[in-house]
Amino acid sequence: MSENAGARRVEQVDEVDVVVVGLGPGGEHVAQSLAQAGLRVVGVEKRLVGGECPYYGCIPSKMMLRAAHTLAEARRVDTLAGQAEVHPDYAPVARRISEEATDDWDDAVAAKRLTDAGVELVRGTGRLDGTGTVVVTTDDGERRLTATRGVVLNCGTDPAELPIDGLAGTPYWTNREAVQVRELPGSLTVIGGGPIGCELTQVFARFGVAVTLLEVGERILGPEEPESSALLEQVLTEEGVTILSGVGIERVRHDETGFTVTLADGGEVASEQLLVAAGRRLAIRDVGLETVGLDPTARSLEVDERMRAGERLWAIGDITGKGAFTHVSMYQGDVVIRDVLAPEGQDGEDFQGADYRAVARVTFTDPEVGSVGMSEKQARAAGLRVLTAHTDLASSSRGWLHGPGGVGLIKLVADADRGVLVGATSMGPTGGEVLGLLALAVHAEVPLATLGSMHYAFPTMHRAISTVVADLQGQLRDGA
Ligand SMILES: Cc1cc2nc3c(=O)[nH]c(=O)nc-3n(C[C@H](O)[C@H](O)[C@H](O)COP(=O)(O)OP(=O)(O)OC[C@H]3O[C@@H](n4cnc5c(N)ncnc54)[C@H](O)[C@@H]3O)c2cc1C
Numbered sequence: 001m002s003e004n005a006g007a008r009r010v011e012q013v014d015e016v017d018v019v020v021v022g023l024g025p026g027g028e029h030v031a032q033s034l035a036q037a038g039l040r041v042v043g044v045e046k047r048l049v050g051g052e053c054p055y056y057g058c059i060p061s062k063m064m065l066r067a068a069h070t071l072a073e074a075r076r077v078d079t080l081a082g083q084a085e086v087h088p089d090y091a092p093v094a095r096r097i098s099e100e101a102t103d104d105w106d107d108a109v110a111a112k113r114l115t116d117a118g119v120e121l122v123r124g125t126g127r128l129d130g131t132g133t134v135v136v137t138t139d140d141g142e143r144r145l146t147a148t149r150g151v152v153l154n155c156g157t158d159p160a161e162l163p164i165d166g167l168a169g170t171p172y173w174t175n176r177e178a179v180q181v182r183e184l185p186g187s188l189t190v191i192g193g194g195p196i197g198c199e200l201t202q203v204f205a206r207f208g209v210a211v212t213l214l215e216v217g218e219r220i221l222g223p224e225e226p227e228s229s230a231l232l233e234q235v236l237t238e239e240g241v242t243i244l245s246g247v248g249i250e251r252v253r254h255d256e257t258g259f260t261v262t263l264a265d266g267g268e269v270a271s272e273q274l275l276v277a278a279g280r281r282l283a284i285r286d287v288g289l290e291t292v293g294l295d296p297t298a299r300s301l302e303v304d305e306r307m308r309a310g311e312r313l314w315a316i317g318d319i320t321g322k323g324a325f326t327h328v329s330m331y332q333g334d335v336v337i338r339d340v341l342a343p344e345g346q347d348g349e350d351f352q353g354a355d356y357r358a359v360a361r362v363t364f365t366d367p368e369v370g371s372v373g374m375s376e377k378q379a380r381a382a383g384l385r386v387l388t389a390h391t392d393l394a395s396s397s398r399g400w401l402h403g404p405g406g407v408g409l410i411k412l413v414a415d416a417d418r419g420v421l422v423g424a425t426s427m428g429p430t431g432g433e434v435l436g437l438l439a440l441a442v443h444a445e446v447p448l449a450t451l452g453s454m455h456y457a458f459p460t461m462h463r464a465i466s467t468v469v470a471d472l473q474g475q476l477r478d479g480a
Pocket residue numbers: 021022023024025026027044045046047048049050051052053056057058059061062124125126127154155156157175196283286287316317318319323324325326327328329364
């Protein structure tokens with residue numbers, strides 16, 4: 001039976017303090033931290049400990065981008081520093097992903113980290129069976145667990161399956177197959193111009209694959225500022241990618257030569273391979289939500305500021321709909337850890353709950369598209385008195401001297417009434433890094449006057465921010 005294991009592994013447990021169902025980045029963090037704090041914790045995972053990010057998401061895709069961007073930088077030698085002949089070879093990328101990033105999609109190291117911390121890892125599919133109870137289906141049968149403190153759901157997502165005529169059953173790629181490729185196709189059609197579609201499009205294009213990107217919305221990276229979408233579209237197009245936005249897809253055909261996508265206007269796009277990157281499906285349908293009075297078909301799980309989704313039930317990660325990012329999953333995990341470990345009777349005012357005003361995100365194309373907080377459209381929809389200003393990075397001192405690859409922009413969204421930033425975009429070769437300063441400004445509600453009076457080292461990429469801040473201050477002075 002159960003015991004307070006501390007740093008030791010618990011062998012057989014039916015009643016524990018906390019059960020974590022799904023060990024994505026946040027779930028892994030919660031399970032490990034609570035076990036290290038002395039609680040009896042079971043982590044339930046049906047695939048790989050760590051979830052999408054280390055094996056099929058952030059890490060392998062960023063390794064691919066690192067290689068692709070190196071090729072692009074090498075191609076810039078001719079303009080900047082002489083001559084370089086570039087012969088792309090995907091083999092080192094596939095090798096790094098397999099050997100360095102994923103241990104050939106084996107999670108033994110992550111599992112050991114967890115069990116060393118005192119978590120009991122149960123391999124199987126977890127399902128709620130009423131408040132505080134989880135039934136796990138394992139290879140050996142079923143295991144019933146009672147969680148006296150509660151259950152944390154971190155089930156994440158799977159790639160969306162599009163109901164396109166002819167698609168099901170064909171050997172198309174999702175992100176999971178795309179990060180495992182060893183040999184590249186000659187041509188690729190990508191369905192979906194979100195972060196996954198854009199990042200992988202640039203990877204494959206830079207390795208010489210002829211890529212056509214199909215986006216149903218009117219522009220790629222739809223939730224980002226229109227200026228970012230336009231600039232990224234220009235960059236990708238200049239690199240040889242064909243982008244078709246505002247397209248409907250009628251059907252997909254597959255034969256021995258590859259895929260043919262028929263568009264709503266009758267046009268056809270043929271390619272050797274097809275990648276579907278058109279959003280995600282929450283893995284909450286079969287997790288027993290109905291047994292605790294929640295809707296398994298919901299678009300996301302509603303949570304309060306303590307990440308509570310119900311009685312003795314927390315939810316974290318992509319399933320909460322607060323931003324499908326690893327850092328959000330980890331951030332929410334920290335909130336759960338605080339809530340579980342909060343001293344008895346601690347009242348709401350002392351508790352630092354989840355706050356999403358300044359969620360930062362970066363699409364790691366080149367240029368990187370970093371943004372934080374609200375877009376201009378969101379700020380206007382929120383009824384704020386909005387001021388915006390932007391500058392072209394290539395016309396800043398550093399962007400200009402950077403030369404090829406120095407394109408980007410800074411766009412700031414301010415609340416004129418409070419004189420603070422509520423959103424910002426930083427696009428450029430180091431757009432994600434420059435974003436750090438802006439994320440702090442939005443998070444801490446740093447007054448524009450303060451941002452306008454600080455030093456911005458010359459000639460940095462982040463110095464471009466000072467121009468935009470000055471513009472906003474000018475608008476405020478002019479009575480905007
Ligand atoms: C290609 C790609 C690139 C990305 N790049 C970035 C990036 O650069 N930066 C970033 O911040 N984010 C990125 N993301 C998003 C990031 O991967 C996710 O936001 C992150 O993994 C957090 O997800 P999660 O915590 O909700 O759970 P997930 O990582 O989805 O993990 C959930 C886990 O739960 C398990 N599970 C589900 N149901 C059950 C069940 N019933 N029983 C047992 N186990 C179950 C699953 O097997 C899985 O291991 C990327 C995603 C993709 C696909």
